[in-house]
Amino acid sequence: ALVHNRFIDTSFNNAFQVYGGARFVFIVLIPVVVLLAIVSTFVWPVIQTGIDGLGGIIQQTGNFGIFLYGTLERLLIPTGLHHLIYTPFLYTSLGGVAEVGGQVFEGARNIYFAEIADPAVRVLSQSVIWDARGISKMFGLIGACLAMYQTAKPENKVKVKAILIPAVVTSFIAGVTEPIEFSFMFVAPVLFVIHSALSGLSMVALNLFGSRAIGPNGFIDFLLYNLPLGIEKTRWPVYLIVGVVFFFLYYFLFRFLITKLNLKTVGREEDGTETKLYSKKEYKEKQLAGAGVGVMANDQAATSPTGKTSISAIITKALGGDDNIKTIDNCYTRLRLKLKDPELVDEALLKDETQAKGVIKNGENVHVVYGLTVPKVREELENYLGREGEIE
Known part of the structure; x- marks a missing residue:
């Protein structure tokens, strides 16, 4: 996530345009992942030893261990690490070892499943x-x-x-x-x-x-x-x-x-x-909004740092306004849109003010050709309209 947020807005000119945006994130991740893999080979065994040690403490300390187990199983929910608490006890020897019907079972869940099926087990x-x-x-x-x-x-x-x-x-x-x-x-x-x-x-x-x-x-x-x-x-x-x-x-x-x-x-x-x-x-x-960070995307993107109207605002205007835009997508070079009324498209404005290389209409489908920079154009347009992550 840190790499993505840091490099997702990176862009290049001319022949290197294709390597900008999300593609550059993947390029940067190659050495990062290799480095993390090397570090993990030394760090993870220590973490695993700690997890095993905690499991041993819970298993060997009677009712205190049960209290610790039940508390941590709830307390770790925000991190998702609660699975590391209960899973070993349900399916490994930490949860007990028992002979049922002549077979040896490990883990609380495996044991009680076997006991359920064995009529000789009274309790x-x-x-x-x-x-x-x-x-x-x-x-x-x-x-x-x-x-x-x-x-x-x-x-x-x-x-x-x-x-x-x-x-x-x-x-x-x-x-x-x-x-x-x-x-x-x-x-x-x-x-x-x-x-x-x-x-x-x-x-x-x-x-x-x-x-x-x-x-x-x-x-x-x-x-x-x-x-x-x-x-x-x-x-x-x-x-x-x-x-x-x-x-x-x-x-x-x-x-x-x-x-x-x-x-x-x-x-x-x-x-x-x-x-x-x-x-x-x-x-x-909600917390970000209270700190003044969570403002509407339209307010953030309506003007550029120089005070000029942003490209996204011009594109929106040229396409007939926000209400006229049904869906936004892109292919390798084209901004692909579905519009309620394609007749509202201002082709001259798109070409003169947003450097569009062409406009193609087919019913409600409108394609605006931008070349290799189109992923960035789409991302900024979605941010401007507040449609990030929208699924058709």
């Missing part, structure tokens, strides 16, 4: 605790959402209810938590830390009270795994009881912290701010 092994990660998804976050609803401004509660109910249902039924977590992860990081710690504590509680229920995600998984196996083999009622307890823990802790620290969770935004669940991308854009 699932303790290793199933590594796949009880869904308790905070089914219960905890629902309590958090109730707290956010009750602490929302009175005038926003109807909107907040409409927003949170689908998120709660998704979390409870399918275990998809991102819409809820990302709503407070960045506006109130302390809540996300508390959520992560409570997730770890809930798994410790399940282990202490002898639950052997399988609960990787939401209620659907919980039903499909545990009800057919019965209470004796899974002790699934313990899972539900612990879940209800943590529902209330989440609720009271979130409510206390939101009101005590005046956290701007959903429905408590400043006046004039839209009430919604924000994704990570949307939150960053």
